[in-house]
Each structure stands twice: as C-alpha cells, then as structure tokens.
Amino acid sequence: GENVEQHPSTLSVQEGDSAVIKCTYSDSASNYFPWYKQELGKGPQLIIDIRSNVGEKKDQRIAVTLNKTAKHFSLHITETQPEDSAVYFCAASRGQAGTALIFGKGTTLSVSS
Amino acid sequence: SQTIHQWPATLVQPVGSPLSLECTVEGTSNPNLYWYRQAAGRGLQLLFYSVGIGQISSEVPQNLSASRPQDRQFILSSKKLLLSDSGFYLCACGIFSYEQYFGPGTRLTVT
Numbered sequence: 001g002e003n004v005e006q007h008p009s010t011l012s013v014q015e016g017d018s019a020v021i022k023c024t025y026s027d028s029a030s031n032y033f034p035w036y037k038q039e040l041g042k043g044p045q046l047i048i049d050i051r052s053n054v055g056e057k058k059d060q061r062i063a064v065t066l067n068k069t070a071k072h073f074s075l076h077i078t079e080t081q082p083e084d085s086a087v088y089f090c091a092a093s094r095g096q097a098g099t100a101l102i103f104g105k106g107t108t109l110s111v112s113s
Numbered sequence: 114s115q116t117i118h119q120w121p122a123t124l125v126q127p128v129g130s131p132l133s134l135e136c137t138v139e140g141t142s143n144p145n146l147y148w149y150r151q152a153a154g155r156g157l158q159l160l161f162y163s164v165g166i167g168q169i170s171s172e173v174p175q176n177l178s179a180s181r182p183q184d185r186q187f188i189l190s191s192k193k194l195l196l197s198d199s200g201f202y203l204c205a206c207g208i209f210s211y212e213q214y215f216g217p218g219t220r221l222t223v224t
Contacts, residue, residue, distance in 0.1 A: 043117075
C-alpha cells in the first residue's frame with residue numbers, strides 16, 4: 001500500500017523567512033496530493049492541493065511542487081508569519097471515491113518574531 | 114459549502130465503558146464520510162469510510178465500529194473501551210473524489 005514520508009518533523013524559522021516541507025510517496029498510482037494545516041486542538045484544514053497533471057500550484061504565500069518521476073512533493077511558504085505556526089501534514093491518494101488519504105507524520109512549524 | 118459537526122468535543126470515559134461519537138454534515142448530500150484517529154504526536158490513521166447509507170468499509174481491525182444510519186450522519190462506536198482507544202477522533206467529508214474536509218474533532222481520554 002501507499003506510504004508517505006514527511007521531513008522535517010520540526011522546523012523553526014524567523015518571521016519573514018521561507019519554510020519548505022518535503023514528502024515522498026511510494027504508490028505510483030497516487031494522483032492527488034493535499035496539504036493540511038492543523039492548529040492546536042482543531043481539525044486539519046485543507047490549505048492547498050495538487051493533482052498529478054500539474055507540476056506546481058501557488059496560492060498567495062503558499063506553493064506546492066510535484067515531481068512524479070521522483071515521487072516527491074513539497075510545500076513552500078514564503079514570508080512566514082507567526083500565525084503560520086502549526087502542524088502541517090502532507091497526504092497522497094489515488095483520488096477515487098472513498099479512497100483513503102495516506103498522511104505523513106506531520107511537521108511542526110514554529111515561526112518566531 | 115459543507116459544515117461538519119462533531120460531538121462531544123471532549124470525552125473522558127473509563128476502561129470497559131461504551132462509546133458513541135457522532136458526526137453530522139450540513140450543506141451537501143450523499144457525501145463520502147470518514148473516521149480518522151490521531152494519536153498524540155502522530156499522523157492521522159483512517160479507521161472507517163462510507164460512500165453511502167449503510168455502506169461501511171473498515172481499514173483497520175480493532176475495538177471500534179461505525180454506522181451510517183442517515184445520509185449525513187456517521188457514528189463511531191465501541192462496546193468496551195480500551196486504554197489504547199484514547200486519541201483525537203476526526204470525521205471528514207469528501208464531496209468529490211479528491212478533497213476531504215475535516216470536522217473539529219473529539220478528544221477522547223480513556224482512564
């Protein structure tokens with residue numbers, strides 16, 4: 001089955017710096033790759049996703065890149081702010097109805113001002 | 114857009130007691146529904162998913178069961194809780210084949 005590895009497990013940056021989180025996956029049939037942000041005590045919030053027919057997607061300060069050949073995808077946050085501090089999860093799935101998302105173990109991002 | 118409700122928000126139960134967690138969805142019909150568990154400091158593990166009323170698929174055999182009595186209602190149950198059932202339980206809703214949106218979660222502590 002699918003296995004998703006996520007690195008680093010913790011990441012500390014100064015406000016205004018960029019942050020990059022990387023994930024690798026094992027199932028070549030996976031074609032949907034979302035990223036979630038989870039604040040303490042809350043449910044994960046979908047922040048951006050990418051499908052296998054796209055190499056890069058941007059939404060303001062957030063971008064995701066996908067390399068299907070290497071089976072890895074990354075989250076890039078530019079101009080980080082203290083409110084970006086949270087746990088970020090990557091996931092992968094085959095994108096079919098009822099298909100599970102397979103999650104990485106998460107990255108705790110701390111942005112200090 | 115859809116809204117996902119979960120209750121209770123927190124729950125403390127003794128070992129051996131029964132469990133019932135409820136998830137309801139507003140703003141959509143015929144959603145795919147999921148139960149995930151998140152242990153402290155770990156990722157999310159899929160427990161059950163449902164593509165329709167009465168249709169339940171189990172991903173991990175364990176002390177829990179799920180039911181979907183109505184289109185927008187998903188229930189997670191146990192007859193006898195174990196200490197290892199403690200965790201953060203999340204209900205998710207998928208409208209199309211891809212996106213999944215999570216509810217606020219239930220924090221369960223088994224003592």
